[in-house]
Amino acid sequence: MDTLEIKNLVVEYTSDDETVHAVNGVDMVIPSGKTLGLVGETGAGKTTTALSILNLVPEPQGRIVSGEVFLEGGNILAMGEKQLQAMRGDRVAMIFQDPMTSLNPIQTVGEQIAEGIQLHRKVDAKEALRQAIAMLEMVGIPGDRAMEYPHQFSGGMKQRVVIAIALACRPSLLIADEPTTALDVTIQAQVLKLINELREKEKMSMLMITHDLGIVAEVCDEVAIMYAGRVVEQGTLEDIFDNVRHPYTRGLFDSLPDIENRRTELKPIKGMMPDPTQLPPGCPFHPRCDYARPECGQSMPNARRLSNTHLVRCHLYNHTTEDMLGVKADA
């Protein structure tokens, strides 16, 4: 059974005079034991999608307008508060972006890891603390540091603690929301390696949110590229890295520096992310797209299956599955 299946998820944030269309119909599937990378610019709706899986979209501004989120077959959006609390941390857990702020400054790290264990396993405080210490050692921190406070740890170690909290109850789905963004590069590698090892050991599925394609190549089985609240291209690593189809994904790759040929200039995608309160009509990417055609400004392209694994949402592929990125628009 698939660990996670999201169908047509729509999430909005409303304030007094405007509506932010954060997620506009996202579909995704994470098969058991697999890792899906969710890639996109800041504001593309990645974190909102992740929070929807825990049904933790901040209320009252945020609202899940429609859609379904199935976790191991059960619809999360239909659960009551009690069921949700039982699910959070036990079956789905989240690693937050910034370890500096996601730990309670005045509780020891041991207590914070033990909290989740105590909430979901019927164990007393002693046993929870014992398991917390075991978790701490599993992420590579000596157990005798369990009674120290977060400020006594370095950034990388704090993120290890956050990972220990997330994994404490052996969730079947781990959501990692840019887990290495706040860390420096050498520590990033360690933390990624750790996440990967533990995930394989516990046979967890994972949703890896990132804007770093390097991380995706290293950690993920499949990739979904998000733009303006929609998945524009999705496929296996080979589909995305070797057979790019969507102009936006192409643009992302062109924005990466080429380590072998340092003289090449970067080709950033022109323009800016559209304002999510006023998305352009049709395909939201068309104002920035080199391949835009007349129909791109008029209608939203449907997601089209190019192969068993490869999905793309672009008018270029309405009549073909061939690579259209070599053919420039005439305009």
Place this chain on the structure above:
Amino acid sequence: MIEQTAKAYATRKEFYRQFGRKSRGAQMRRRFLKNKTAVIGMILFLLIVITAICAPLIADYKGVAIKQIRSERLQPPSARHWLGVDEMGRDVLARIVHGARISLVVGILAIGVSLLIGGTLGALAGFYSGWVDNVIMRAMDVFLCLPDVLLALAIVASFGTSQVNLIISIGLAFTPKMSRVVRAAVMSVRSNEYVEAARSIGARNGRIILRHVLINCIGPIIVQVTLYVANAILTVSALSFIGLGIQAPTPEWGNMLASGRDYARDAVHIVMAPGLAIFFTILSLNLLGDGLRDTLDPRLKQ
């Protein structure tokens, strides 16, 4: 797998013994004792409390504290009367010492009541925001329109005067202010990512409020509480002044301050003594509160 790596530490104490660390209580005690001003505050406060408890040993209540000797009225401090004699011919020291029993108890318990009620309401309003916040805080705003004294007056007048009613009414009078303080502190902590993180591991709201939000709000709350104790003591005096607080011959600091006011030019010791008594009480509570806050916040550990 847990079983393989877990070491059996039966309790936290045992855990510390294993690793040669001091238990958390001992750590906190040490941190508190290292803080000089906090220790001074604590000693001062304990002295005041001990004085209040031992009042009958220091001065006889009937024989000295409320006995009026007309011939000695308004006498300045002397060897016989260390703090002088008041306008009715009563020994000021004896009255200060006995007054401590009432002022301390009423002041501290009243703020305790307001912290319990106002703190709870403020925490709920700050945490849930939205309509809960609106309902609670608009009700508090209505009460906030009335001066504390007037509010306490209305309550004590309808329940009758007794020490317990006085504590309750002053406590209720300070509830709106307290709820504002707690609400503001809670709102600033609520949006922290670790609160979201607690929710993401399935913690219930009650648990989040107590273990993650309130405990991080303790600093501003402690500071306000110590200041409000001073206000509460003065409110008692205001109520006593119009006959709804502590009744006439019973000594009480605010009362002494109020009645000595008319003689302040000729016999300054009459107002000086209770004024200083209130001052030192508040000072000690303030230093103590600051020290407690530093002790509870592990980030400040050297």
